[in-house]
Amino acid sequence: MTAYEKPSLAVSEIEAVLRKHLGPGAAEITPLAGGNLSSVFSFVHEANGYVVKFSDLEGAYQTESFVSDLLSGQGIAFPKCLALGKTGPLTYIITERIGGRNLADYTVEQQAALLPELISILTKLAAVDVGSSNGYGWIGPDGNGTYASWKDFVIAFNAEDQTGTFWENWHDLYRTSCLERDVYEEIYNRLMSCLSYNEPHRGFIHGDFHQWNILSDGEYITGIIDGNCMYGDPLVDLAILDRHMSRSGVIHAYQEFQAKCDITIPNFKARLIGAYYFKGLDGLRFYAKMGWKDAYQGTRQFLLNLES
Template sequence: MDNIKKPDLSIDEVGGLLQIIVRSKIDNIKEASSGKIKRVYFFNFQNKEYVICFAKDNTEFEVESYLQDRFDKAKIPSPKVLNKGCYKDYYYAISEKLYGIPICDLDKEEVESSLPSIMDTLKNIHSIDISSTLGYGWLNSNKNGQFKTFEEFLRHFFSKEIQGFWKDWYELFEKSFLDYEVFMELYRKMIKLAPYCEGKRYLVHSDFHYNNVLVSNSKVTGVIDWGGVSYLDYFFDISKIVLEFSEHDLFNRFCEFYKQNDFDVSHARERFLCATICHSLDGMRFYAKLGKEDVYKNILKNVLALIDIYQE
């Protein structure tokens, strides 16, 4: 099983393409260290910095363009797509570069001082009106969710038959340290909790953590990498932050904040656990795929601890 393949491009190829697009000299092209399935480069043009991303699928770029007006109105700092196109067998998008420190690089005091802005940014994302859309999960070409119910989305996400990035992932149970019995026990817990998230439809980033959130002077200055944007329960974003900063007791703080802003916080523990188990299972199989057993074990340890804390 080897489906983790970024677009195969050289710096010289990227530079040549950019010169054709902008018809001028391009400076300081550098490949970004982030990006699991995309290839991302920074470059300078007329004393400004930009980003060009390459992917084998253009869904993310189309969705970002579709949502841009909504992001602007909601005051969500996301990169504006300036140019899109095709090169070889890949799609590309050029956007402005956003500045700030990834939240994964903040110390404990910096995280604490940035939390009001982080919480407010998430609240603004989850407040975007999606009443004209239908369905759950990732957005399709009509900007509706791909699944009729939340549980259908969950079952598909971990199905043996899933295609794309996770094609043939069941091989990991035989060829890696991914434990089938442990995985399926957690999966069954998640499915049992799924009814609590049914009917809870919000626009969610789905990967709101690590280096996808940029901060400067305690303010969120950028939310990037919208490839997983979906219609799901907003706890799918909150759980990512709670998992990353477990020492800050963020679950209770988010619940209180969302309650004050008139969000539905009923069955918060069950909804949070469902989202947390989903993210953890996905992380477990991802790091099994990469062969990083220490990370896999840490994810498993953390999710079991959270289940002990939050299950009724």
């Protein structure tokens, strides 16, 4: 299995899409770093900044449009969707551009200084009203979760048969990459033993809450972008941020903030460990597919050392 390649487009193709929705005059079309599954470009039109993304994965942007309405409608800075469409085999979305740079561009010290604001955003995400939808796992184009329970989602997400998805034929990775079957199965078994703690909790999960999907002007967080959005235990987002800012005391800061807000989190430790296993297991598979051996080894060691 080869590493995934993002779609490639000529500038003329991009211009045609933008002209269709905004009229002529799009300028400064510039590729953006980040986005492992999309080709992303920024551009300016009538002095306003926008982003256009292209993907060959079915349905991703319909969900993003739903999430955009959900989050921006509840006071969370997430790019507003302006247009959805198709060009040839590719789906695209045009959104407003949030100011600032990736938080990853700033020093570790600058990132740590913004931790209180990040914790506040995580708390708001966990409190998003999802009552108008149902289901667990990936948020579908209709705004509902794809599975009847969190357990059903976890089993399906780790099943061998992933036909038609990013993970099609992923068991080949056991032969062609650094992915180790015994390690994967050990972590999976631990994950299954934690499910009873995570299952009762259904909230919004961004699914990729880390420095490359968080924007800042250096003093404040200006917004969050992208996401592998799903319904389930919101502590998954906390686990993601902690693994990406592992020396910043994320967990302690989160618990302090919840205490100040009089928010009680039942079974916090057990749920957090379940969240680490869920996201970490996916990380092992992803890093192996992308050939990122250092990230694979670091995640492997962290997961195996976790105390269930």
